[in-house]
Amino acid sequence: MKNINELTAIRDEMKNLINIRTGDADAANGEQHVLICGGTGCHSSGCNAVLAKLEESLKAHGLEDKIKTIVTGCHGLCALGPLIITHPDEVFYELVEPDDIEEIVTEHLIGGRPVLRKVYHEAIVDEKLISFHDTDFFKYQHKISLRNCGIIDPECIEEYIARDGYMALANTLVTLSPNDIIEKVNASGIRGRGGGGFGTGKKWAYAAAMESDKKYVVCNADEGDPGAFMDRSILEGDPHSVIEAMAIAGYAINADEGYVYVRAEYPIAVNRFEIALKQAREFGLLGTDIFGTGFNFDIHIRLGAGAFVCGEETALLKSIEGHRGEPRPRPPFPAVKGLFGKPTILNNVETFACIPPIILNGPEWFNNMGTENSKGTKVFALGGNIKNIGLVEVPMGTTLRTVVEKIGGGIPNGKTFKAAQTGGPSGGCIPASLIDTPIDFDNLVEIGSMMGSGGMIVMDEDTCMVDIARYYLDFTVEETCGKCTPCRIGTQRMLEILDKITEGRGEPGDLEKLDELGEHIKSSSLCGLGQTAPNPILSTIKYFRSEYEAHINERKCEAGVCKALFQFIINEKCIGCTICKRACPTDAIEGEVKKPHLIIQDKCVKCGICYDKCKFNAIDRR
């Protein structure tokens, strides 16, 4: 690739192909595309078998040239995978099994009659098929960083180029100065999507101002928050957007080398990113003298090794350098003294993915979305007790209610919403009373949580908030690097108190101790991990204090989670059907046929199988 004209030529040649997938029926000219999601979620639910069957079936019908199959990144509805979408008619199939393929091919792709029984259930209204774009899950979303996920083949650089890929890099190198770039990023108002929410433009400006013979651009893809998987989905579904943005960042701060630090637990993402790097080099979009402008840039991949603390920027840099991933005090910030002691900018995957469209569409376009101090959109990984588990991207300022009730489809099994947890082990729990809060960086901090990387776990009435707090603290205790005392020992002491409470040994004064200790850990820990570790506990004490008090004073766990605090007892409704007795794994149930049964509490391990199996509501949990 010598110049921008070559890039434009590829884009124009491929444009028609991509337009078929964005609802342009004229572009299709009789051609059909079948998109099959190849993200980790669908991979785990067996998309490869479905794909093999699809290709086999198309071949058997002699259609392999007419109908194109494309493996894409994540569409967002991970719980309903494997997913298939047909274009240009935009039919969305859910939970596709290999056995469904023959019918879809003959009835739909050949016959033109979509197989309604497998169509995404929300896309059928009054027995009529509607476009999946009009379903609640999709219509409230606005995709910027996920703009290409689920549309392009991530292993095909031409398809990325067809979606204006690398155009921002070309414009940057040919027409803009490093200063222009930083001004644009600054004016867009984008803040880091990885956790802290620091202004991206500001960070770049600091690094650009440093005089140094060497600088680095680092992408933080060490997505350690349990329940967050947006970075993985972007690397899997649109790896070139990150490469392009890193090169732009390199130009802005005058760096010629980049590192991507990605979790080793994400093999598909690593593989796709490696393919993308290779293609970008082949096309001359990485390497030396890019677009003939004399700008050099290349990127290395480094795998994480399963340490949560390495998501913290100074720890991550230590790990790339080949040491234990322990954070160090800041300042100096990485922009001054970073990787191998050189000025370095570190941004998260999702932040990078927003950069090319900001350059192309202008900072105002981005700045017009969102709230006063949080611009643009944010991706959330919706999980837990919610119908539509998956990945969603919404404008900043969207209320929690819209995300949970509309996009998420509400709580399954007729249960009620109890809380949403954002920010993972660093965040807090948002109670039902605050469900109308517009979500942005500052609002979340104000109510005792934080944006974090965007994990959002929804919890229903069966979740015990004390147990959840204990769960997160257990995670922190396991993952603390051990360097500073407040985090290493303080979190351990908090966990011991919580263990005591959940085991029914809580004492008056425990909550005050937790509050006090939590505040000390927050104010005196070295890095973000420790400074935020008490959040799950402090926020649940704040909003669910009565639940803690019930555990401590009445030895009761309303949700029935803390095993030491309840028993299963057979009531007078028992007719002696023996189902529970036969199901009990520990032989803890005694009784003869047609006579009331009895649970021997000493033998009972409280697994709850009897409770689930009983058809007569004859077992109480109290």
Add this chain to the structure above:
Amino acid sequence: MKKTKTTVAFTGTDEQRKKLEAIITEFKDAPGAIMPILQKAQDVYGYLPIEVQQIISDGTGISMSEIYGIVSFYSQFILQPKGEIAVSVCMGTACYVKGAGDILDRISAIIGVKAGETSDDGKYSLDATRCIGACGLAPVFLVNEDVHGRIEKAEDVDDILKKYMDTKV
């Protein structure tokens, strides 16, 4: 302590050693080389016993204490081999709120191994892992490379495990 020194006798072959030495030669001059070397060494041997760390130390000139410090810091590096049937239960939040704890207890009872341990005969190992990112299928557990998701009740694991135990034992 989970990171105990292995008691399983080291059975590294010459072929493995040659592979490792080639890896060391390839990476040793790259900045921060020790991480990729350890990762690739673990691919070759399946784990990082003291003998393998010694080869790496000799090849790179990095002291044993530093290598051991790194190996014991990162949870991906293991000092004991995994079992032939390696079970890992995802303990990410999405799985946890959907009952992953009960699944872990049940599997532990069936195969007789506690989380983080390998059985004496090397047949089974059990791990409580961090989020594997398959939150859409929660709760999820893995047997070797196979993902088993959407486990509705803890007792559902019995049949799944039985298949592996029947074929391997």
